[in-house]
Amino acid sequence: MLLLDKPSGLTSNAALQRAKHLYRAEKAGHTGTLDPLASGLLPLCFGEATKFAQRLLDAPKGYVATIRFGATTTTGDAEGETVRTRPVAIDRAALDSALKCFVGPQTQVPPMHAALKFQGRAYYDYARKGEAIPRTARAIVVHAIELLEWGSPDAVVSIACSKGTYVRVLAEDLGEALGCGAHLAALRRTATGGFCIQDAVTLDGLEAMGDARRLASLLPTAALVADLPRIDLSEALCRRFRQGQALSAGGVCDGSFAVFAGAAFVGLAEVKEGVAHPRRLMSEHAAPA
Secondary structure, three states: OEEEEEOOOOOHHHHHHHHHHHHOOOOEEEOOOOOOOOEEEEEEEEHHHHHHOHHHHOOOEEEEEEEEEOEEEOOOEOOOOEEEEOOOOOOHHHHHHHHHOOOEEEEEOOOOOOOOEEOOEEHHHHHHOOOOOOOOOEEEEEEEEEEEEEEOOEEEEEEEEOOOOOHHHHHHHHHHHOOOOEEEEEEEEEEEOOEEHHHOEEHHHHHHOOHHHHHHOOOOHHHHHOOOOEEEOOHHHHHHHHOOOOEEOOOOOOEEEEEEEOOEEEEEEEEEOOEEEEEEEOOOOOOOO
């Protein structure tokens, strides 16, 4: 796995393809799309690690967002055309108070300009053609919002939220709550699933590295499951587990576990009523994980 600092102006897939080429990887995937406008943490998985990428897709995220008040746009962010402008007559106290109202479980209607699919086509395909489609509200959680800077008309805020949260929709809703409208002017992802932007590398940095240093920038596949409790198997039990056999796990509570044989990451198990069931396995011929 690679912790990439995606630059603004590049799609997540374009960033993935550049990194995939540098590593000469046959199989690769990213763990949660960042819009071209956005920069920041985009973990990439190569080879066997792609089997475990869903864990980061489902993980909570952290962002630093610049919200510009007084103007709404067609896309909810700075890439769209301005639809309406209004005077900004708010102060820091009013902004702080409004932000608190957006913390907690809530529902959010995804924007029209989104990569979500409806009848096999992305939302943004319909939006570009001016076609209206039904959009279902989804449950999200905003764990925390903190105002970092305020200088009218821009506010810089840090946001910790669940997967599936659209920060540009938060920006629009905040603007309406304050009566002046708003859009997302800039966005940077700073954290996901326990990983931080401070540990990420840039594409330019990767391209400037030699092969050895580039390989040293990768994290082991096991880093994707570092938050899980582990089960350690003997060589004999590991062979049975790899063959798909459920194993006794007496004294272990129900839940998901990372399975190891010595230092080697074997895969994931789901323990239920004292029995460990194989759920996702590393290839026996994979490099050490």
